[in-house]
Amino acid sequence: MGTTRRDLLKLGALAAAGAALPSLANAQAAPAIAKADKPLRILILGGTGFTGPFQVNYALARGHQVTIFNRGKRPSPEWPGTVEQLLGDRNTGDLKSLEGREWDVCIDNPTSLPFWVRDAAAVLKGKVGHYLFISTISVYADGSKPGMTESAAVAAYTGKDAMAETIENLRANMELYGPLKALSEAEARKQFGERTTIVRPGYIVGPRDETDRFTYWPRRIAERGEVLVPGDGHDPVQIIDGRDLGEWMVRLAEQGTYGTFNAVGPDYRLGTDAMVHGCHAVTGGDVRFTHVPVDFLTEQKVSFGDELPVWFPAAHEYGGYGQVDNRKAIAAGLTFRPLATTVTDLLAWYRSLPAERQAERRAGMDRAREAAILKAWHDRPQG
Incomplete structure (x- = not known):
């Protein structure tokens, strides 16, 4: 599919937004959030x-009473209001601090193992009115299919006992991630019934993203020079700002919205060219984008989705990850910040990190590898 007039108009809008955002950020505060x-x-x-x-910040701004439950291993941010913290460890079954309490809503963020849902339900069933579970589009059995809706088949678990799986085993075999998430969804529906909401995001990006996957692109483009762009620039990509996801979860809770939703964005077809030009609209500088065909990248043994993150060729086994159907989520109120806003805020956060963390590349291609591939591409025999 070629670049359409709509794509070009969006690129122009991104450029204008990217140019304006830094000064606007200093000139005015974010709009006030209305109370629920x-x-x-x-x-x-x-x-x-x-x-x-x-989620916490938005819920507080909306006037809700917030309790968080975790191991206390990470430092809590400085909340703009009162937040109750309960300590425990779902991996060891320590849920005592949740006993004897009631809440209107439970939002389950970290679960990847079905026994975590089962054990939480043993304490919370009948004590919470609405259970919202963050899942993933990795639950789908066939990641190559474009236009996957929420009714698409999910991956099957083929191990001996899903309830006996551990975090250590999952980390050692990430092929289990999708099937175990799918079983966690099923356990949530089993335990909490029709008052369950399943949210399936794709790549979550923006400030606080420690994976460096999407961050690779604005960071690399900000370094200037010749940038390798995979394919012809038209392969679709999908991302969602973590703030859009977190805030929408709270609104789903407020509205009492149940069901399963693909939380991917944006609300238009975002091709690779639109993504990199959108990043460049924010970073500026002397950048030259060079498209390198998929066949040549394959010859160079490039790891798709890793060395060139958040992108897969449209014909790849995960090519459908850039073409997931999000119409149901949009109808349920999911909204998206402009790409320029996400990139601007992401870079501001990333540049606030310690120098040693910024020097660490957790995803993406290093400059020497990129330069070698670009040289091989330019030096290839012609004719």
């Missing part, structure tokens, strides 16, 4: 990871 019609008692399992703090 009804305050809720919200329990957040996790709360100090990536999206949890966005």
